Amino acid sequence: GQNIDQPTEMTATEGAIVQINCTYQTSGFNGLFWYQQHAGEAPTFLSYNVLDGLEEKGRFSSFLSRSKGYSYLLLKELQMKDSASYLCAVRDRDYQLIWGAGTKLIIKP
Amino acid sequence: TAGITQAPTSQILAAGRSMTLRCTQDMRHNAMYWYRQDLGLGLRLIHYSNTAGTTGKGEVPDGYSVSRANTDDFPLTLASAVPSQTSVYFCASSPAGLAESTDTQYFGPGTRLTVL
Numbered sequence: 001g002q003n004i005d006q007p008t009e010m011t012a013t014e015g016a017i018v019q020i021n022c023t024y025q026t027s028g029f030n031g032l033f034w035y036q037q038h039a040g041e042a043p044t045f046l047s048y049n050v051l052d053g054l055e056e057k058g059r060f061s062s063f064l065s066r067s068k069g070y071s072y073l074l075l076k077e078l079q080m081k082d083s084a085s086y087l088c089a090v091r092d093r094d095y096q097l098i099w100g101a102g103t104k105l106i107i108k109p
Numbered sequence: 110t111a112g113i114t115q116a117p118t119s120q121i122l123a124a125g126r127s128m129t130l131r132c133t134q135d136m137r138h139n140a141m142y143w144y145r146q147d148l149g150l151g152l153r154l155i156h157y158s159n160t161a162g163t164t165g166k167g168e169v170p171d172g173y174s175v176s177r178a179n180t181d182d183f184p185l186t187l188a189s190a191v192p193s194q195t196s197v198y199f200c201a202s203s204p205a206g207l208a209e210s211t212d213t214q215y216f217g218p219g220t221r222l223t224v225l
Contacts, residue, residue: 004151031211042199042216043152050211087152096167097214099151 002026004100006088011106012078020073020086020103028093034062034073035087037102043087046073083107112136113217115200121223122190130185130220132200140203141183142214143167143175145196152199158183190224197221
């Protein structure tokens, strides 16, 4: 079967750096997405990786290793507003998006 | 710009009743999707539509039906609701459709449905 694994919950301190990992086993690979979802709100797009390496976008970066079935989302200079769930999703060979359950990130002052 | 709107925001429904969740997008996106989100689980695809006039089944289609009469609207109908359909329902759209690797999905605000 297809599977996306992420930690259920993480805690970090305001101003620090946090890395949220995602491992996947899917039927084929056509890209990996990260979304942010604040409590009670809709998921919003953060980043997309299809080639190995790091994609940087302001305070957020996303890394992909296709050979290892692994990605991480790196958040720098954490702010209280970064408290949210972070969803990892992989597009498989049929172009279906397979979603992880999400990582709830708690930021403490 | 509105993007994607969903109605109602929340609803309590008696088991056995029918209900239609509405979804409208104003971005002229080709593809639209319905997901349900349950605690501890990832988003699960119910139905999708790659373009107006076509629909397809997702991972959990049983008990749900959809139609795509035009580009903008993608209603989801529960013919006879059951308590296991209690969930948060998200509608999403994307510019191109499923066969594009870079195609990014954009989500509506969700409908919280409780079936008693």
